[in-house]
Amino acid sequence: MSTSSRSSDAANEQDAFIGLGAGAHADDALLLDTHSLTIREDSITITASSSSISDEKITLHDILWARAYIxxxxxxxQITHAKRLSKRLARPTTLSIPFSESDLDKADGWVERLLSRAYEGSHQAKRLKVLVNPHGGPGTAAKIYENEIEPILVAANCSVDVELTQYAKHAVKIAQELDIEAYDAIVCISGDGIPHEVFNGLGKRPDALKALRSIAVCQLPGGSGNGMCWSFTGTDAPSLAAIALVKGKRTHFDLVSVTQGDERILSFLSQSVGIVAELDLGTENLRWMGSARFTVGFLQRVAKETVYPAKVYVKLAIEKEDIRRHASTVREPPSLDAAGHVGLPPLQYGSIKDEIPEDWLAESHPKLGNFYCGNMICMSKDLHFFPAARPNDGHMDLAIVDGNVGRLKSVNVMLGAETGKHFDLPELNYRKVLAYRFIPKDQKDGYISIDGEKIAFAPFQAEIHHGLGMSLSMRANVYEGPILS
Structure with a gap:
């Protein structure tokens, strides 16, 4: 066969492939002297011509890279893929399938189509700024990165620039000074603290709006919470989460502004007061235990019946009984051009220092036991609170449980959210809101957690920013976890 003839055949194969619609059952075969390589809807099949060689089937999700060479x-x-060694571990491995040099054009075309299918909807060879917190969780983040995460990123042909954070708020400075045009994503190998710092560093830039909405901020497990990693990848297994990240699709998600005193803080995960805040902040001395610290912390506190008297004001969006009907709602965030500014978006409802708008609901909670507001589907491995949460639905999910139901039942009520049972629990006041104000009453001290970071036990106000953040998700516009239909 002549070279021009081979090129023509390859072009025809490419045209046929391009003509396949999304979700079509593609069957693209490359016949070689020794093997048949076939791209199917969700996998590739490698069939050897010799019965002495076992056939291979590899999912497209696990394809990290491929190339044809002489x-x-x-x-x-050469096909590099993630080989599953256990339920929580995958390692890159490479297959090499020989072909005749005269088939190079066909092989190049097949590899191009394979990568297009394997990375459908996602950028290939991502440029990553990796921040490793050597003190994250039980202090093993650097080792986790080196042993389980880095091999996946390198095998996926990512460009990786690694930096260890050296001190508290170091990631704020890094994000504030970063050349955002040089990277596709900032990847935090840490607990929830480093993403919190990154978002707030980006928020301090003069081009904050562009930075927050253009560079993806991601988390891979290196701490004890890992709420963002769970929400976007559905796992806290480092190598599996890394595969999800390199295959991740750019997804806008909502951020929250929290004002307290003269300070404005960006929150990407949650704000809490009461038992959840205690589990997060009151167990700092147990960080060496990893995620088990939350279980131990709960057992230590369940016998105590502490309450957090408060006055709460709410800008209501969707009542509890209507949330199911809105569970699949996805609204496109406003465009950059329409925003008309470059810094952080202005506060639509003012700050904690302003008068409370007249249309906000006023609520008194003299025995408040738990206050949790989030904009992701879960806080940690064992705390999947909001199956109705969507990355950019423009709402916060607010759950309040009064302390008169008891500590144990209070937590069980919150955990009922995993299966949607909380819709039938009268003890849980669950709503979607646009903003709120929390004012502690008759108590000098306690825990208030913003993304796992402690702030002063004083009044604060929060409001949603629709689609202000950017990350990488397994499925566009969907959190991983128990999703309500």
Whole structure:
């Protein structure tokens, strides 16, 4: 076969492939002397011509990279994929399939189509700024990165620039000074603290709006909470989360502004007061235990019946009984051009220092036991609170449980959210809101947690920013976890 004839065949194969619609059952075969390589809807099949060689089937999700090349020993298609060694561990491995040098054009075309399918909807060879917190969780983040995460990123042909954070708020400075045009994503190997710092560093930039909405901020497990990692990848297994990240699709998600005193803080995960805040902040001395610290902390506190008297004002969006009907709602965030500014968006409802708007609901909670407001589907591995949460629905999910139901039942009520049972629990006041103000009453001290970071036990106000943040998700516009239909 002549070269021009081969090129024509390859072009025809490419045209046929391009003509397939999304979700079509593609069946794209490359016949070689030694193997048949076939791209199917969700996998590739490698069939050997010799019965002495086992056939291979690899999911497209696990394909990390591929290339066709000619060396001194002849041509080969090299396919690098993540081989599952256990339920929580995958390692890159490479297959080499020989071909005749005369088939190079066909092999190049097949590899191009394979990568297009394997990375459908996602950028290939991502440029990553990786921040490793060596003190994250039980202090093993650097080792986790080196042993389980980095091999996946390198095998996926990512460009990786690694930096260890050296001190508290170091990531704020890094994000504030970062050349955002040089990277596709900032990847935090840490608990929830480093993403919190990154978002607030980006928010301090003069081009904050562009930075927050253009560079993806991601978390891979290196701490004890890992709420963002769970929400976007559905796992806290480092190598599996890394595969999800390199395949991740750019997804806008909502951020929250919290004002307290003269300070404005960006929140990407949650704000809490009461038992959840205690579990998060009151167990700092147990960080060495990893995620088990939350279980131990709960057992230590369940016998105590502490309450947090408060006055709460709410800008209501959707009542509890209507949330199911709105669970699949996705609204496009406003465009950059329409925003008309470059810094952080202005506060639509003012700050904690302003008068409370007249249309906000006023609520008195003299025995408040738990106050939790989030804009992701879960806080940690064992705390999947909001199955109705969507990355950019423009609402916060607010859950309040009064302390008169008891500590144990209070937590069980919150955990009922995993299956949607909380819709039938009268003890849980659950709503979607646009903003709120929390004012502690008759108590000098306690825990208030913003993304796991402690702030002063004083009044604060929060409001949603629709689609202000950017991350990488397994499925566009969907959190991973128990999703309500």
């Amino acid at each position: 060396s001194e020993t002849g041509g080969a298609i």
